[in-house]
Amino acid sequence: MSQSCDSSGSCATKATKESQQAALAQQDNAITRSLGKIKNKILVMSGKGGVGKSTVSVNLALSLAQQGYQVGLMDVDIHGPDVVRMLNLQGTLEAPSAPDALVPPLRYNDNLKVVSLEYMMRDRDEAIIWRGPLKIQAIRQFIADMDWGELDYLIIDAPPGTGDEPLTVAQTIPLVKAIVVTTPQKVALADVRKSINFCRSVNVEIVGVVENMSGFVCPHCNQTVDIFKSGGGEEVAREFDLPFLGRVPMDPKVVAAGDDGVPYLSTTTDSPAVQAFGEIVAAIERRLPPVAAPSPLKMAGAGACACSSGGCGSQKGS
Numbered sequence: 001m002s003q004s005c006d007s008s009g010s011c012a013t014k015a016t017k018e019s020q021q022a023a024l025a026q027q028d029n030a031i032t033r034s035l036g037k038i039k040n041k042i043l044v045m046s047g048k049g050g051v052g053k054s055t056v057s058v059n060l061a062l063s064l065a066q067q068g069y070q071v072g073l074m075d076v077d078i079h080g081p082d083v084v085r086m087l088n089l090q091g092t093l094e095a096p097s098a099p100d101a102l103v104p105p106l107r108y109n110d111n112l113k114v115v116s117l118e119y120m121m122r123d124r125d126e127a128i129i130w131r132g133p134l135k136i137q138a139i140r141q142f143i144a145d146m147d148w149g150e151l152d153y154l155i156i157d158a159p160p161g162t163g164d165e166p167l168t169v170a171q172t173i174p175l176v177k178a179i180v181v182t183t184p185q186k187v188a189l190a191d192v193r194k195s196i197n198f199c200r201s202v203n204v205e206i207v208g209v210v211e212n213m214s215g216f217v218c219p220h221c222n223q224t225v226d227i228f229k230s231g232g233g234e235e236v237a238r239e240f241d242l243p244f245l246g247r248v249p250m251d252p253k254v255v256a257a258g259d260d261g262v263p264y265l266s267t268t269t270d271s272p273a274v275q276a277f278g279e280i281v282a283a284i285e286r287r288l289p290p291v292a293a294p295s296p297l298k299m300a301g302a303g304a305c306a307c308s309s310g311g312c313g314s315q316k317g318s
């Protein structure tokens with residue numbers, strides 16, 4: 001039986017290789033089927049951890065959904081999946097109805113569907129130790145298995161850096177575009193340059209750069225304090241000739257909202273962070289291919305229910 005070996009010394013028979021390739025091709029078809037009806041796919045990236053990437057992903061998805069767009073939010077951060085907690089989503093994914101049937105995502109409200117790789121873990125607090133190939137395969141399978149239906153926007157929250165997760169998304173999701181989130185200080189900016197170069201090397205178009213935690217407006221004296229400096233994100237955007245989408249100031253309400261599982265966009269309207277965020281969402285919309293004007297969703301306060309696409313009588317924010 002003929003054998004071929006790759007540079008790492010791993011060998012496979014011709015028949016094994018052929019069946020692996022057939023399985024990959026089948027998975028590619030499943031991915032095309034799963035993502036075929038999504039107009040805009042946006043990967044939210046950051047060079048460094050903790051800069052607010054999940055906060056931006058969750059609130060961007062929610063803001064678009066509030067405007068009436070059909071939105072999906074996918075968390076592919078295996079090591080620190082936060083989206084489910086930030087939305088206080090309960091429940092689990094339904095098992096597929098047939099071996100090759102797609103899995104419906106959870107519903108946050110009428111316009112927002114959510115899935116997280118967290119649902120592939122047995123225990124949500126369990127540390128995941130997966131090596132590259134296993135991780136890549138898990139993410140591909142996860143993308144292939146979801147039944148998103150028709151969406152205007154799919155927002156994908158990736159872990160920080162330029163590792164397997166963003167690479168798999170970039171190589172698996174056709175025409176995905178990126179938003180790069182950074183904080184303004186130099187150490188974050190050095191890492192954000194790597195993210196930008198990564199996007200360029202895998203041909204992912206960058207929608208723009210968001211500068212988060214950009215100054216703190218003191219609620220007592222209204223003075224702005226630049227805790228992490230300010231303007232660094234805009235400087236990097238200029239350096240790489242990229243659109244600068246805006247700055248979100250630090251706001252203690254953002255932390256409380258994330259911890260309480262109630263996205264800050266649905267709780268506060270008077271904060272500088274909410275206003276800044278609204279402008280960023282508008283800038284993102286302008287820079288993406290237009291989708292039909294939606295009818296805005298009426299948002300009440302967030303409830304406490306999550307159920308799959310089958311629908312539910314008491315949906316969050318509906």
Ligand SMILES: Nc1ncnc2c1ncn2[C@@H]1O[C@H](COP(=O)(O)OP(=O)(O)OP(=O)(O)O)[C@@H](O)[C@H]1O
Binds near residue numbers: 050082254259
């Ligand atoms: N503008 C802001 N003002 C105040 N706190 C913020 C702001 N943006 C994010 N945070 C807080 O910073 C913390 C980190 O945010 P988040 O989890 O979104 O970062 P991340 O980049 O996704 O992190 P990770 O690297 O773990 O994926 C959270 O507690 C969040 O509430």
